[in-house]
Amino acid sequence: MAQKDAKNEMENLIAENQLLTEAIKMEEKHIKLVENYGINPFRKREALAGKPNSPYDVVDPNAPIDTEFINTVNKAKRSPTEKFECPQTAAQEYGWFSRPLLVQDRADRRYHHQHKYQDITLFNEFLIRSCPTMIKGDN
Template sequence: MAEGGTKDAKKGREPKNQVHQEAILVETIRKEMANQKLFTNYSVNPFKKSEALTPKPNVYPDEGAGEDSSFIDIIHRANLEPEKKYREPQTTSQEIGWFHEPLLKSNRADPRLNFPMIRSEISAYAEEYFKFKPKKYDKSLRQPGEEPKAK
C-alpha cells in the first residue's frame, strides 16, 4: 500500500510551507495598501433622478449656508442632451441621429430639391370624391360584376 502522505506529495508537488504562505499574504496586503485610496469626497449622484432631500425637523437651517455652485453646474450638465455633453457618440445607439442638422440648407426656390404638391383637375376631383365616400362598408352597395343579394 502507499504511504500515508499528503495530497501534494501524491501529485508530485512539495507540501505547502506555512512560512511561504504567510510571506505571500504579507506581500499581497502590502500591495493592496499601496494602491488603495481613501475616498472622502461624498456627494449626491447627479446622474440619478432623486427627490429633494428635506432637512431634519429638529434642526434649524443655516442662515448663512448658500448654494454650492459647482454642484448645481454638475446637475445642469447631467441634464443636458448627449450632443451638448460629449463631442462624439459614446455608444453605437447614439450614432444614429447624432448629426441631425441637414447637410444642405433648405431653399424653396430651388426646383432641384423642392417638389411641392401640384393640384390639377384630376387631383381636385379625387379629393372631392374621397370627401363624400362612405366611411363604412354599405351592404346596399355592390362591387362591379357582383350579383345583387336576394332578400
C-alpha cells in the same frame, strides 16, 4: 524546557507582529480615503415636497449654494452630443450628425416639389369629403 517554550512563544509573537505590520503597510499603501460625499448626479431622482409645518424641512435662504454640485447635475442632464465630440457607442452613431448638409431653399424648384392639385384630384378630394360612404371598401 520552559526557556525553549518562552523563546518559541516570543518568536511567534514577533513573527505575528511582522505579518501584521506588513499587512497594515500594504493597506495604507493602497487605501484611497474619500472625504467628499455627495448625491450621484447621474441617477434620476424624484423631487418630493417636505412635510408641512416641519421645522426640519425649511430651506435656509442664507445657506451657501454648492455650485460644484449644481454644475455636475447640469453636466449630467446634457445630451450626448453636447457632452462628447464624437459618438461613444455604435447606437449613438445613428443620429449624431443630425444637421442637414445643405440648407434647404423652398424657392428652388429643383429640390422642393410642392404638392399640386390637378382637376381630377380636386374633384376626387371633394367627392371623398362630401360623401365619406362612397370611399372604396365601405359598400
